[in-house]
Amino acid sequence: MDGTMISVRALSMRLASGGREVTVLADVSLDVPAGQFLAIAGPSGSGKSTLLGLIAGLDQPTAGRIEVAGVDVTALDEDGLARFRRDHVGYVFQSFHLLPTLTAQENVAVPLELAGDAGAAARAAALLAEVGLAERAHHYPVQLSGGEQQRVAVARAMARRPALLLADEPTGNLDSATGKQIIELLVGMNRRLGSTLVLVTHDAALAAHADRVVTLRDGRIVSDE
Secondary structure, X not given: OOOEEEEEEEEEEEEEEOOEEEXXXXXXXXXXXXXXXXXXXXXXXXXXXXXXXXXXXXXXXXXXXXXEOOEEHHHOOHHHHHHHHHHHEEEEOOOOOOOOOOOHHHHHHHHHHHOOOOOXXXXXXXXXXXXXXXXXXXXXXXXXXHHHHHHHXXXXXXXXXXXXXXXXXXXOOOOHHHHHHHHHHHHHHHHHHOOEEEEEOOOHHHHOOOOEEEEEEOOEEEEEO
């Protein structure tokens, strides 16, 4: 797949906080080619997670526009955004976001069932095997370690073979050895799918795994290498 996966133009995000306006992102422009593994780094409060959320269509920017896979995300309504996320984006959060009343396999099957995939259970089982959790398919999140829960979350994010995988501090709640395994898993699955991976992290060692590192500070890009 050639071309640009993400195009961000003059993006700004301002939020009201305690009666005054705070600039979270200021005039950010960025192109991400298809297939690239991009890390967005920077200190806490630099706007990294906000940028990722805007790319995913989870929020609307104050100004600017974002195109993902040729779709102007900033112009979509709520229904359009929901469809866009369902069809194009996989998202891995810091805090796993698994449904506690569903088993590992059922959690992975959710996006497949929402899309009407008749083979959801079988595909979910295969994905869990791919992330090394075949034996844990019928366990509930509470029965899994943090690292195992994040593996389930990665499998779920990959379920519909998204063109774009977004990961927001996916190792933030894990010890460094487990975190390294999760990054290797994300990168390996991403390469096999040929999708684009954008990882938000404040950890320079994790960012170093990426093809490219964009560093934010106070809502602006301060380096891109």
